[in-house]
Amino acid sequence: MKGWQETELENVAPYIKEKVGATALDAGNYISTDNMMPNVGGITLSNYVPTSGKATAYQHNDVLVSNIRPYFKKIWRARKAGGCSNDVLVFRAIPKKAHSVFLYYKLSQNDFFDFMMAGSNGVKMPRGNRNLIPKYKFQLPPLPIQKKIATILSAYDDLIENNLKQIKLLEEMAQTTYEEWFVRLRFPGHENTPIDSETGLPVGWEQKTLSNFCSKITDGTHDSPKQAEEGCRLITGKHILNGFIDFQTAYFISEEDHLKIKKRSGLNKGDILFSNIGTLGNMAVVTQNFEFSCKNVIIFKHKVGNHNFLYTYLCNQNTKNKLFGQSAGVAQKFFSLKFIRSYKDYFPPNQLVEKFDSYTSGMYKLKHQLDNQNQRLKEARDILLPRLMTGMIDVEKYNPADLLKEVA
Numbered sequence: 099m100k101g102w103q104e105t106e107l108e109n110v111a112p113y114i115k116e117k118v119g120a121t122a123l124d125a126g127n128y129i130s131t132d133n134m135m136p137n138v139g140g141i142t143l144s145n146y147v148p149t150s151g152k153a154t155a156y157q158h159n160d161v162l163v164s165n166i167r168p169y170f171k172k173i174w175r176a177r178k179a180g181g182c183s184n185d186v187l188v189f190r191a192i193p194k195k196a197h198s199v200f201l202y203y204k205l206s207q208n209d210f211f212d213f214m215m216a217g218s219n220g221v222k223m224p225r226g227n228r229n230l231i232p233k234y235k236f237q238l239p240p241l242p243i244q245k246k247i248a249t250i251l252s253a254y255d256d257l258i259e260n261n262l263k264q265i266k267l268l269e270e271m272a273q274t275t276y277e278e279w280f281v282r283l284r285f286p287g288h289e290n291t292p293i294d295s296e297t298g299l300p301v302g303w304e305q306k307t308l309s310n311f312c313s314k315i316t317d318g319t320h321d322s323p324k325q326a327e328e329g330c331r332l333i334t335g336k337h338i339l340n341g342f343i344d345f346q347t348a349y350f351i352s353e354e355d356h357l358k359i360k361k362r363s364g365l366n367k368g369d370i371l372f373s374n375i376g377t378l379g380n381m382a383v384v385t386q387n388f389e390f391s392c393k394n395v396i397i398f399k400h401k402v403g404n405h406n407f408l409y410t411y412l413c414n415q416n417t418k419n420k421l422f423g424q425s426a427g428v429a430q431k432f433f434s435l436k437f438i439r440s441y442k443d444y445f446p447p448n449q450l451v452e453k454f455d456s457y458t459s460g461m462y463k464l465k466h467q468l469d470n471q472n473q474r475l476k477e478a479r480d481i482l483l484p485r486l487m488t489g490m491i492d493v494e495k496y497n498p499a500d501l502l503k504e505v506a
Contacts (some may be wrong), residue, residue, distance in 0.1 A: 108233070116154070127181065129181070129182040131172060136344065154182050161175055161176075161190075169224075187226075195241075203483060265341070268464055275454070275458060285450055306443070308438060311451075315398055317435045323355040333371070334348070334393045370383055370398040374396045381413055385470070403451070
């Protein structure tokens with residue numbers, strides 16, 4: 099590999115130790131390990147922002163890495179300036195030596211996180227050794243090659259990000275329709291629908307349990323199956339993120355354990371998963387063609403004609419507020435299966451539910467198509483990544499636009 103040289107991380111991207119005052123921070127620019135997503139998933143808004151003191155400052159294009167439990171692979175390339183907690187490491191590429199986007203992809207690889215884990219301290223909550231991490235060695239190509247590699251990989255991530263924006267808009271459209279029809283009561287035909295004097299709701303609305311919308315409501319295993327080298331993934335509530343299931347951070351359980359769980363809660367396409375212990379109310383729909391098991395998750399097996407309504411209802415903030423106000427537990431909040439099965443609310447007549455399902459079907463269909471495309475893009479990117487980083491592929495022969503056409 100002509101021009102490639104072995105280097106240590108500290109020679110091309112040293113730690114940043116600059117500080118920023120708490121007054122300059124908000125939920126959008128404060129980064130901690132809590133709002134960094136696992137498996138190279140970026141960040142979310144922070145639930146906590148310091149009100150005093152100082153935080154480590156970061157700038158646009160800096161690379162931020164969580165130093166707690168490195169096996170979660172939490173990393174983010176900053177798109178703005180802000181501050182972060184002490185357990186987040188900040189690396190800044192030296193412009194004449196390393197391209198910042200190339201550096202991000204290099205540190206996104208498993209071997210970097212494996213290196214962090216190899217030198218980590220602690221068992222329950224391992225932390226990377228700050229003195230050893232800068233000694234991470236890797237092959238560094240000349241800057242023009244770094245830029246080309248960064249361009250190829252960025253093309254995939256840019257399309258993934260655009261798809262995620264479209265998915266968010268589609269979800270917002272469905273929620274806006276739900277709010278208009280069932281919260282503001284401006285559903286089709288509302289002008290000619292009389293109001294029930296006792297309930298204050300349109301005539302035809304009745305108090306029902308969630309079970310009325312399902313052929314079955316069950317939950318995942320209550321046991322803790324042992325981790326296996328291969329078999330089926332075990333999904334818990336923490337693996338349900340942003341409306342989708344993160345399989346890559348879930349461990350395998352044996353086929354035998356999976357079959358036992360399947361007898362209780364075998365999953366089918368279209369089932370709605372709802373986290374009911376710890377982090378409450380995270381939701382996803384089963385769209386996968388492969389089998390997996392779940393734990394700490396309630397499963398709604400919907401009836402034909404109300405799937406979109408039930409999913410949107412459960413996602414709606416008004417519903418969540420009602421449910422959360424009745425959750426059990428002190429140290430750890432939870433919803434029992436009995437509570438969910440018997441939970442009552444006022445619901446519109448079946449004809450209106452079916453009309454909503456039909457109206458939003460295109461939105462949800464496109465949402466799942468975009469998610470499937472993102473999965474293919476991620477798989478293609480992850481196959482390319484190590485090959486580009488080791489020089490196995492001649493980057494001059496690769497046209498990102500042509501590659502993206504193949505994936506799409």
